[in-house]
Amino acid sequence: xxxxxxxxxxxxxxxxxxxxxxxGISALSLLWMPYLSPRSAAxxxxxxxxxxxxMGRITDNGSNLYDRPSYDGKLIKTYWKDLVFPIDEVTLGDxxxxxxxxxYRINNDEGYIHSxxxxxxxxxxxxxxxxxxxxxxxxxVSVPFTDVILDIKSPNLVIYRLYYGATFWVTGIAADAQGxxxxxxxxxxxxxxxxxxxxxxRMVSSDEITPISPDVPADAKRIEVLIDQQAIIAYENDTPVxxxxxxxxxxxxxxxxxxxxxRHYIDHKRPSRHMTNGSPASAIGYDLPGVPWVSYFTDKxxxxxxxxxxxxxxxxxxxxxxxxxxxxxxxxxxxxLPQNPYGVDVVWKASGTRVDVI
Numbered sequence: 001x002x003x004x005x006x007x008x009x010x011x012x013x014x015x016x017x018x019x020x021x022x023x024g025i026s027a028l029s030l031l032w033m034p035y036l037s038p039r040s041a042a043x044x045x046x047x048x049x050x051x052x053x054x055m056g057r058i059t060d061n062g063s064n065l066y067d068r069p070s071y072d073g074k075l076i077k078t079y080w081k082d083l084v085f086p087i088d089e090v091t092l093g094d095x096x097x098x099x100x101x102x103x104y105r106i107n108n109d110e111g112y113i114h115s116x117x118x119x120x121x122x123x124x125x126x127x128x129x130x131x132x133x134x135x136x137x138x139x140x141v142s143v144p145f146t147d148v149i150l151d152i153k154s155p156n157l158v159i160y161r162l163y164y165g166a167t168f169w170v171t172g173i174a175a176d177a178q179g180x181x182x183x184x185x186x187x188x189x190x191x192x193x194x195x196x197x198x199x200x201x202r203m204v205s206s207d208e209i210t211p212i213s214p215d216v217p218a219d220a221k222r223i224e225v226l227i228d229q230q231a232i233i234a235y236e237n238d239t240p241v242x243x244x245x246x247x248x249x250x251x252x253x254x255x256x257x258x259x260x261x262x263r264h265y266i267d268h269k270r271p272s273r274h275m276t277n278g279s280p281a282s283a284i285g286y287d288l289p290g291v292p293w294v295s296y297f298t299d300k301x302x303x304x305x306x307x308x309x310x311x312x313x314x315x316x317x318x319x320x321x322x323x324x325x326x327x328x329x330x331x332x333x334x335x336x337l338p339q340n341p342y343g344v345d346v347v348w349k350a351s352g353t354r355v356d357v358i
Contacts, residue, residue, distance in 0.1 A: 054087055162200075213241075
C-alpha cells in the first residue's frame, strides 16, 4: 500500500467495495463493525475484532426495534438502557444514517435495531485473584454491567454501574458475610473507595499491553485524526498501519466542543480514568468512571480513549476527545509513545507520538 493511499481526500472518495479491496479487511469483519475495522501487522488486539458479536447491551433510553433494518420500518417496541439480549444476525440497512448502515437482528428474531445504540458485550466470569500487589492491578469489566457499592455490608446501596470494557485499578479484595469476594477500587476523581463483584472483573495481563512496533523510531510514528471522515489512521514511516472509525468533538446544547485542529503530541497516558464535566444532569455534564486506554495529546485534557457508553462512531459526538472503540483505543495506547510500563498508572514525556488533527 503506497504512503498516500489513505490520504484525507482519498478516503472521501472510497466506496465500501474499494476500501475492502485496498485494506485487505475481511468482508465479514467490516460488515458487523460500526467503524472501519482496524488492522495492523503488529499486535493482536485487532484480530479479536473479527468475531461477529453474539450479545448486545442497549446504551440509550428510548432505543427502537423495527421489523426490518431501517428507520422507515414498522416500530415494534422501544427498549431502555442496559437491556441485554442475544444478537442473531448482523446486516446492512439503508443509507440512514449513511455513516453507519450496520443493524442487528436480535432476541430470537424479534426485530432489528441500529448498531449505534448497542454495545457488543460478553459474559465472562472470573475466578477472584487474591494476590494484589502494592499499587494495585489493572482490571477490566468482563460482563455487560456490574453494580458497585461503598460497603460490602450493604450490598444494596449501589453508587455506580460499571460497563463492559471499562478499566479500573484494583487495590485489594474482601469477602462479605456470604463468602462472596469483592474487589476494592479507589476512585481517581472523587477520592472514595468502592467495591465490585470480583467475578465480574478480569485482571489485565502484562502481555496484553506490551508495546506494538517498539523498534520503529519515535519520529517515524504519527496519527492523523480526520475530522471530515471521522476516522484515525496510524502511520509508520508514512505507511498506514492501522485505521479506526472515531467520534470527535461535537456541538452540544452547552456549546461547541470541537477537537482542536493542528499538530499535537501525546504527552502522557493512563490505562484508566474517571472523566467528568460538571453535573451529569446538566446539558453538558457527564460522569464516566473507568474510561479505558487514555492517550492525552493537549494540555486541556483532549485524548484518544475507549468508549463504552455508545457505539455510534462515524460522526461527531464527544466533548472534544477522540472517542474510539475500546480495542482501538487500546491499540493506540500500546503503539504510541510515551510507553506506560505494566502496572504504572501514568508516565509523562514532553513530546511523544505526533498527532495531526485535520
